[in-house]
């Protein structure tokens with residue numbers, strides 16, 4: 001098939017196009033289930049991830065809810081990491097890094113956005129690294145913990161990035177990872193609605209901002225093949241059919257009917273739905289040696 005692409009996770013050629021949106025084509029790998037967007041116009045990091053992009057996220061970080069979420073994550077990392085050296089990979093301008101300094105971590109922030117790196121590294125206790133995470137080269141065995149929230153979906157080369165994360169963790173080091181879930185049944189349903197004209201968009205692919213789409217089995221297998229031990233993997237941020245229907249605009253008879261039906265069946269439609277995000281704790285094993293496979297060699301195999 002002429003338009004099949006090489007899977008960026010398992011290097012399989014058994015991939016096929018699924019849906020086209022925003023001038024990007026989404027492909028799915030039949031072997032590992034990874035989905036990825038190809039052939040659109042990529043964003044320029046410096047232009048796209050500027051102060052305006054980060055402003056609402058920084059505002060969100062000021063909410064009590066997010067302070068508590070960050071405090072819980074930091075407490076977990078503090079208890080489980082073998083050292084106080086923390087890498088905030090794809091930090092953006094999140095105040096997580098600053099909260100981590102308050103909790104006693106020595107923090108390195110790595111991001112491709114100059115504005116965010118400048119902003120965070122202007123604070124005491126934070127070292128900044130301006131780096132494209134698709135082709136990063138972190139020093140081996142440097143960090144006791146990695147925090148990486150809503151970054152993986154932005155990367156064109158997530159597997160290489162995860163291999164770098166493993167290598168830069170100390171033995172026993174822990175990584176917190178979260179990102180949007182792209183589960184096949186949800187994508188099939190939502191993309192189907194889009195094809196039928198019942199939804200304005202297919203599922204939340206968001207190319208060119210998001211380029212890599214993992215479901216739970218695919219990220220678990222990818223992490224384990226890279227050499228991580230997956231300590232915990234859970235689905236979070238449940239959204240019900242009723243919530244989804246309530247967010248639909250009211251244009252068109254069919255949409256009105258869908259909303260009415262979801263409201264009328266509320267006891268059920270409140271419970272049926274899907275989780276928007278995946279949250280993972282992975283660890284670099286203490287004893288096991290890390291597989292030393294060059295990406296180029298793996299692809300050629």
Ligand SMILES: [Zn+2]
Nearest residue numbers: 007010029032
């Ligand atoms: Zn694959």
